[in-house]
Amino acid sequence: MADYDYDLFVIGAGSGGVRAARLTALGGKRVAIAEEFRIGGTCVVRGCVPKKFMVMASEVSHALEIAEGYGWSFEGTSFDWPKFLEAKDVEIARLSGIYAANLGKAGVDLVHGRAVLKDAHTVEIVGKDQTITAEKILIATGGRPWAPETMPGIEHAITSEEAFHLPELPKRILIAGGGYIAVEFAGIFAGLGVETTLIYRGPNILRGFDDDVRAHLADEIEKRGIKIILGCQHTELKKTTTGIVNVLENGMEIETDVVMFATGRVPHVVDLGLETAGVELDDKGAIKVDSLSKTTADNIWAIGDVTDRMNLTPVAIREAVAFHETVYKDNPQHFDYEAVATAVFSQPPVGVVGLTEAEARHSCPKGVDIYATRFRPMKYAFTGSDERVLMKLVVDVDTQRVVGVHIVGPEAPEMIQLAAVAVKAGLTKAQWDATCAVHPTMAEELVTLKVKQSQETNAG
Structure with a gap:
């Protein structure tokens, strides 16, 4: 057997990659993990966790309305956006640090940088003149927001990732998209007092959910003051001295301070060197894997959003456990995607x-x-x-x-x-x-x- 630097090299330190690396290292294998941004991945750093903090902050305004019905009275209530952002960032840094510490305690070597495949057993850390070899490689690079890059004026829009770090809270926002990210951020901004418009090209929000759920939620969020425009999409964005004009295909023009595109996420596979390692993509641009998460390369596996199977953090973690059981404990397992809440x-x-x-x-x-x-x-x-x-x-x-x-x-x-x-x-x-x-x-x-x-x- 060839002499490799590591038994397992993991690309991507999100929830799935971290779990796989820790389990494998605790089992006595030599493991390294590379992360180009911050430990914790989308969920901890720029996804579910900070978003949930934003949801909880924005729900307070509704809670105050309920409280008044019960006899409470409030004077001079206000929301401090910079103070919230600071508290949120401190907590995210703490959680990211815990992930990094747990990797260290398990004996995983942490590589800060972007890892690119040079062949089926070799990765290069971009900008560091460093190459690392491994017997097996696990890709867990997650997904990234998608926006229509060719649309005129798209450079004036933000995605969900920038929404976590807006320097100031806008007075008006238009959110494009009808999925869970768009709907969640519409509720967040509306709850924080922002005039919020949600536009979606489909017949109703939350495609793929039960039709009664879709209709009921659309009615309920409109009661919270969110304006919904369905069956329509952008043709152009125009920057003006007073804001951004959203030009819609139905002829409407709506000026807002911020435009956010939450029109889906795509697997993060750009410039990973997949072709050089024999890793194929499917027709949707995700890494092609079998039921045991193995790619088309014999020694390379992939889990999580980069495979576009069921893009949920707990699912990525379960896929990581199944990978470890299959590859390192001679106990072939695959995650059961049925009845996942x-x-x-x-x-x-x-x-x-x-x-x-x-x-x-x-x-x-x-x-x-x-x-x-x-x-x-x-x-x-x-x-x-x-x-x-x-x-x-x-x-x-x-x-x-x-x-x-x-x-x-x-x-x-x-x-x-x-x-x-x-x-x-x-x-x-x-x-x-x-x-x-x-x-x-x-x-x-x-x-x-x-x-x-x-x-x-x-x-x-």
């Missing part, structure tokens, strides 16, 4: 697990039963708010298994984590019904839904 930290938030109604109607031969309810949360009883919660169960008629749970409303992400246990376990509607409710809670509705909303089948 996910949350959208919109305002109100969304929690879903399992099949949408449309998906279930295609996959359940004898049809589906639908149980759904919409109600005003108890919290809003004194506020005069007409905000509503949506809860929906999708049940396979044949097996009576609950195959989908969809929630829009306060604490939906917390509820869906536990509902996911039941869906993953394959529990039936009768078992849900046999579970005693916790009263008074919103979650009790999940086990007290008795009236079928639909009994249509897939026949014909």
